Amino acid sequence: MKGSKRLFGEVEGRPVYEYTLENSQGMQVSAMDYGATITAIKTPDKDGKLENITLGFDSVEPYAMYRPYYGATIGRVAGRIAKGQFELEDKTVQLTVNEGANHHHGGSPAFDSHFWEVEMETELKSDESSLTFTYLSPDNENGYPGNLEVKVKYSLTEANEWKIQYTAKTDKTTLFNPTNHVYFNLTGNHVNGILDHQMQLNSDFYAPLESDSIPTGDLLDVADSPFDFRQAAPLKTGIESTHPQTVSNRGYDHPFILNEDTKGRANGQISDPMSKRRVRFYTDRQAVVVYQNNWAEGLYEIDGETVQPYSGVALETQMLPDAIHHTNFGNTILKPGEKFYSETIYAFDLI
Template identity: 45%
Template structure:
């Protein structure tokens, strides 16, 4: 019999500090390994329909690879995930300029964002779950953001085979906040393989079309009659092979935010791999999920000695709408001292025979 367990191991050194890896194991043998650097999930092991366990996320086995490459494998993004046009925004009549780390635009919180920070970590083991708590103080003015932001997250692995992410934040002056996690899933668990034969379902009637810089054009577009209609599910290969201009724009795939319907009793998105029988259900309090099909990963680095191909994984980045601060009707990502931020995303892992 397997009992809930936590294993802590040395992973490397970063700026004179130790990077640790914690491996959380639930009663069913599901394992999640996490670093204090970037709150990065390095691996997530679940079983398939044959009872065999494999890592279903993309990640490296050493710190040097995380420092050398920036695909954001398993990492926390923020303070604001996604892109902000020209790194500029207006808040309460004041103009702010954030650092520009992708051409003229600001991406994922800037160059030294949440994914590049050492977080304070505590771990609590309970009867049915393990809870990892991460805390980091983002300093006023860092990367151009106004206000000190006390960021907190918990990762919970429970005996329902769920990974729960709870985000919290407080600020001492008005600022913007819209974090996410950039884990890449590949449910077949085979290093060097693609997700093209996996099936994706998203409970969404609308998505955000983007421009050449992957920034929203300001329109909320219906999925009706387009390849973006995933309400009945589609094989990912069907999407990547589409002639839709939006699919072509990002290298033949998805890098788009879907506005979620949030219907009670239904997940917000489902990913399914017919070969392994693994099924992933996602539910979130966020307005949208950004789905990225790893269109630009092609062969620039390796995992376990195997080249990472294009379409090696797929993300479900739950967040408020991209560049919301610069578009009317895109929702509110302002964090104010009198109103702390809270949000939950749940990933649930099951098997179909």
């Protein structure tokens, strides 16, 4: 295992560093201390060509300017909270609203727009190396109660796995539902898009959305709908569908409920018929939100080419969005004395 560090630019006069982990097979995972953000994951294709299979920039400045959430740690709460308001311990909490009338991805600025402390651990003969990012989110940040200490650990293994481990504790009852917003494009070039990627999910139900992308509270059977990925199907399924949910969202931006009993199998996977790359994911979270960069507006470039819709696909493992308003959506409340822990693993190979 090897590790390295380089200057990646600066934000508000403060230097930003990118850290890279590399295993003996040449796979690399890179992340920066601004936003605890994944900047690149490099894996070989069927011909052994090593390429970045995520959307990312070659310096920090576009991340700070455009805030596209590429590879970002999202929090305190991933997704949207209706009106940014909820009841907690008989008190009304009002968060900042930053997407229409709703609170989105922790507010602005949120986890993705702050500096994190970093500790890198690499040992030449170890089967795993890691980057541990730490951030203290102060009481009332974007309206959230409590001083929240968060650690996000990224590990790279010799089995070509990228592990994410979240831990957190708070001194007041609050909400916590983090995710990572990495976008995969297994072709190694965002210009190719991801609509021909094949996706398979061990999921029997999905959560439909209102017009403002807040979940309705229903959980619907995927059968006979473009949300049925129990058998592998191309991601363009949703783009070509006339289903009202996919039409209004230009494709998928939906939570899929993950089946609980997978008997050690992956919760889901995507693969690319062109490069033969595959990513499988394993998580202890209840759901995965699948988003295809549907609303990319061509405001910026990667490697000299304008980023277009459907250039990448995010597999955001998390508890269901807006869970605080839906009793059937699981628990996102974290109390003093409790220790939050969650793990998601992305495993990379070839088909």
